[in-house]
Amino acid sequence: MSQENMNNNIQHYLNDFEQLGDNIKSDWFSEQRQSALSLFKESGFPSSRQENWKYTDTRPIAKKEFLHSSDTSVSISSDQIDAVRFQGLDCYELVFINGIYSIDHSRIQGLPENIVIENMAAALAKDSELLEKHLARYADNKVSPFTALNTAFIQHGTYINVPKNTAIDKPINILYLSKNNDQPFASHPRNLIVMGEQSEATLIESYIGIDDANYFTNAVTEVSLSASAILKHYKIQQESLNAYHIGNLNVMQGKDSRFESNSISLGGSLVRNDIHGHLAAEGASIVMNGLYMTDNKQHIDNHTRVDHLKPNTYSTETYRGVLNGKSRAVFNGKVVVHPQAQKIEAHQNNANLLLSDDAEIDTKPELEIYADDVKCSHGATVGQLDQDMLFYLRSRAIDEETAKSLLTYAFADEVLKDISFAPVKNRLEYLIVGRLPDAALIREFTNE
Amino acid sequence: MLNIQDLHAKVEDKEILKGLNLNIKAGEVHAIMGPNGSGKSTLANVLAGKNGYEVTKGSVEYDGKDLLELAPEERAWAGVFLAFQYPVEIPGVNNVYLLKAAVNAIRKNRGEQELDAVEFLSLVKEKMKLVKMKEDLLNRSVNEGFSGGEKKRNEIFQMAVLEPKLAILDETDSGLDIDALKIVSEGVNSLRNEERSIILVTHYQRLLDYIKPDYVHVLSNGKIIKSGGPELALELEEKGYDWIVETEAA
Ligand SMILES: Nc1ncnc2c1ncn2[C@@H]1O[C@H](COP(=O)(O)OP(=O)(O)OP(=O)(O)O)[C@@H](O)[C@H]1O
Numbered sequence: 001m002s003q004e005n006m007n008n009n010i011q012h013y014l015n016d017f018e019q020l021g022d023n024i025k026s027d028w029f030s031e032q033r034q035s036a037l038s039l040f041k042e043s044g045f046p047s048s049r050q051e052n053w054k055y056t057d058t059r060p061i062a063k064k065e066f067l068h069s070s071d072t073s074v075s076i077s078s079d080q081i082d083a084v085r086f087q088g089l090d091c092y093e094l095v096f097i098n099g100i101y102s103i104d105h106s107r108i109q110g111l112p113e114n115i116v117i118e119n120m121a122a123a124l125a126k127d128s129e130l131l132e133k134h135l136a137r138y139a140d141n142k143v144s145p146f147t148a149l150n151t152a153f154i155q156h157g158t159y160i161n162v163p164k165n166t167a168i169d170k171p172i173n174i175l176y177l178s179k180n181n182d183q184p185f186a187s188h189p190r191n192l193i194v195m196g197e198q199s200e201a202t203l204i205e206s207y208i209g210i211d212d213a214n215y216f217t218n219a220v221t222e223v224s225l226s227a228s229a230i231l232k233h234y235k236i237q238q239e240s241l242n243a244y245h246i247g248n249l250n251v252m253q254g255k256d257s258r259f260e261s262n263s264i265s266l267g268g269s270l271v272r273n274d275i276h277g278h279l280a281a282e283g284a285s286i287v288m289n290g291l292y293m294t295d296n297k298q299h300i301d302n303h304t305r306v307d308h309l310k311p312n313t314y315s316t317e318t319y320r321g322v323l324n325g326k327s328r329a330v331f332n333g334k335v336v337v338h339p340q341a342q343k344i345e346a347h348q349n350n351a352n353l354l355l356s357d358d359a360e361i362d363t364k365p366e367l368e369i370y371a372d373d374v375k376c377s378h379g380a381t382v383g384q385l386d387q388d389m390l391f392y393l394r395s396r397a398i399d400e401e402t403a404k405s406l407l408t409y410a411f412a413d414e415v416l417k418d419i420s421f422a423p424v425k426n427r428l429e430y431l432i433v434g435r436l437p438d439a440a441l442i443r444e445f446t447n448e
Numbered sequence: 449m450l451n452i453q454d455l456h457a458k459v460e461d462k463e464i465l466k467g468l469n470l471n472i473k474a475g476e477v478h479a480i481m482g483p484n485g486s487g488k489s490t491l492a493n494v495l496a497g498k499n500g501y502e503v504t505k506g507s508v509e510y511d512g513k514d515l516l517e518l519a520p521e522e523r524a525w526a527g528v529f530l531a532f533q534y535p536v537e538i539p540g541v542n543n544v545y546l547l548k549a550a551v552n553a554i555r556k557n558r559g560e561q562e563l564d565a566v567e568f569l570s571l572v573k574e575k576m577k578l579v580k581m582k583e584d585l586l587n588r589s590v591n592e593g594f595s596g597g598e599k600k601r602n603e604i605f606q607m608a609v610l611e612p613k614l615a616i617l618d619e620t621d622s623g624l625d626i627d628a629l630k631i632v633s634e635g636v637n638s639l640r641n642e643e644r645s646i647i648l649v650t651h652y653q654r655l656l657d658y659i660k661p662d663y664v665h666v667l668s669n670g671k672i673i674k675s676g677g678p679e680l681a682l683e684l685e686e687k688g689y690d691w692i693v694e695t696e697a698a
């Protein structure tokens with residue numbers, strides 16, 4: 001693609017940038033945005049010639065004219081929102097509609113005074129040293145043009161600050177809901193979670209498309225964990241089958257901190273999830289669980305990277321994929337063990353179930369190890385349903401379709417087994433079962 | 449009830465069953481013995497409908513139907529049950545839910561009312577007693593992490609709940625301790641009636657002390673080469689298989 005073409009493709013982003021209200025006066029922020037835009041302008045969208053984007057062609061996103069979502073009149077009924085909530089989960093909740101914060105639907109009343117949970121726009125308006133210190137410091141605009149684009153458009157999103165020695169009493173649930181508007185739109189949710197020493201929280205980010213909405217979500221989440229902080233993070237990606245989703249999660253981890261990521265990707269036409277953990281102090285650990293289920297012509301790409309920067313740091317990664325139809329998935333798990341990072345442990349596993357002959361998976365572990373006293377393991381499998389298990393179930397009177405669904409379910413459910421919040425687990429199981437042919441019967445099996 | 453005629457079957461282009469004949473009437477118990485690799489499990493798998501076994505010749509009539517035409521689940525609906533020699537572990541599929549689904553699939557296909565949770569539970573309780581099944585095994589994944597003996601007992605427990613018309617027990621006695629062997633045998637005996645036929649595949653005469661068969665057959669190299677009454681098993685125990693195989697060859 002020529003440079004000219006490339007510029008044409010991004011011109012409307014540049015125009016939309018000009019239109020962004022400049023109600024935020026602080027210099028540091030304007031500079032951040034401006035330099036991010038320049039980076040994006042220079043690079044345009046990534047090309048599949050870049051190693052990092054080898055298996056994921058972003059041209060479908062580049063080609064479409066997604067206008068910046070700024071229409072505040074789009075509404076979604078409470079019933080529709082209730083339908084995607086976690087039943088029985090007592091939580092703080094922020095709701096965004098087409099990328100824009102909805103005060104009416106959000107529920108953050110009763111929050112303890114020392115904890116901040118608010119719309120990013122509100123945090124920016126107040127400005128603060130803490131915000132300046134952390135915002136756009138972990139997600140590198142140079143690594144991905146999408147991150148740069150997001151940074152240029154920072155406005156709505158979630159800002160969370162949990163101070164030292166504080167545990168939030170309830171999980172925080174963020175719903176990014178998208179529904180059709182006059183024309184295809186882009187939203188750039190930006191989340192920043194700053195966790196003080198010994199603080200603890202659970203955060204759920206859900207990206208949900210209503211009907212067949214046509215849009216592009218470009219989300220970035222940054223997390224900073226001080227010493228001994230613990231954050232459990234869930235990302236549930238259920239965008240519409242006409243939607244594009246690019247998500248980037250960057251975590252900076254202090255001493256003995258622990259980050260747990262659970263990434264469930266079910267929706268979207270073209271999806272890319274990046275997770276990057278920086279184990280920047282001794283004792284830091286990261287656990288990454290993931291599940292992707294694709295069908296028809298969906299394409300879901302999961303890239304993860306962990307940098308073991310200091311000794312005695314730990315990473316564990318377990319991703320599973322279920323692929324059907326003519327869908328395609330990509331898994332790339334990179335682990336970099338830096339020279340001084342002795343006595344680290346890094347374990348990685350990716351297992352895939354191919355339910356159709358036309359589905360395709362590219363799976364690749366990448367280990368770069370520059371220290372000598374390390375424990376690392378990795379493994380990847382690609383397979384079909386186990387014939388002996390299938391026969392066993394059928395010999396027990398279970399018809400073939402149901403037996404296949406059951407085994408598929410059992411394979412996928414393995415990823416969810418350690419989820420401690422029953423309402424979250426139940427909803428995820430419900431969603432997974434919804435992807436299987438014999439939903440009603442399988443539900444009985446899950447109804448323990 | 450079951451009439452096998454001149455059955456030939458191949459696995460991966462290798463002929464394993466080579467003209468097997470067997471006729472079983474309702475209510476009868478037939479023991480099948482024979483050397484390792486002679487085709488006993490192959491016969492069991494062919495009867496249960498496992499993929500990958502190609503029947504090249506012969507017929508199997510069950511309850512007036514052509515058994516070989518039916519899918520494995522259809523055979524189960526029609527009352528065929530195979531207790532596996534090596535029951536597979538199925539992580540993530542709950543043992544008792546599988547059993548409930550199985551019971552109700554069978555009932556549904558027979559046009560009977562499905563059992564509700566309460567009815568099913570009382571059935572399960574009753575059968576658990578019968579084979580002294582440990583309760584905690586019920587709520588685990590199918591066979592996952594079960595000991596060898598527990599797996600076998602689970603098979604018999606499933607059989608007790610599903611009440612098949614034709615039960616094929618493939619070396620259910622192997623791997624059972626003496627007490628378990630007794631309990632499992634008592635369970636099987638209590639299920640004996642004039643309508644239910646049982647095929648017992650075993651290597652050991654001891655099982656036949658507990659479950660008295662009506663007939664004993666010797667399967668060797670893909671064929672039944674000798675049949676007789678319970679006394680044949682005693683003879684085999686004493687002399688091994690060589691004498692029959694040799695007599696046959698002669
Ligand atoms: N899937 C297969 N592929 C190739 N050969 C097979 C397969 N299944 C069975 N066989 C072969 O068929 C023959 C009969 O096997 P089978 O399991 O029926 O024996 P068996 O009589 O049950 O023996 P045992 O007493 O050891 O259980 C063996 O030689 C075995 O190796």
Ligand SMILES: [Mg+2]
Pocket residue numbers: 488489490533618619
């Ligand atoms: Mg065998």
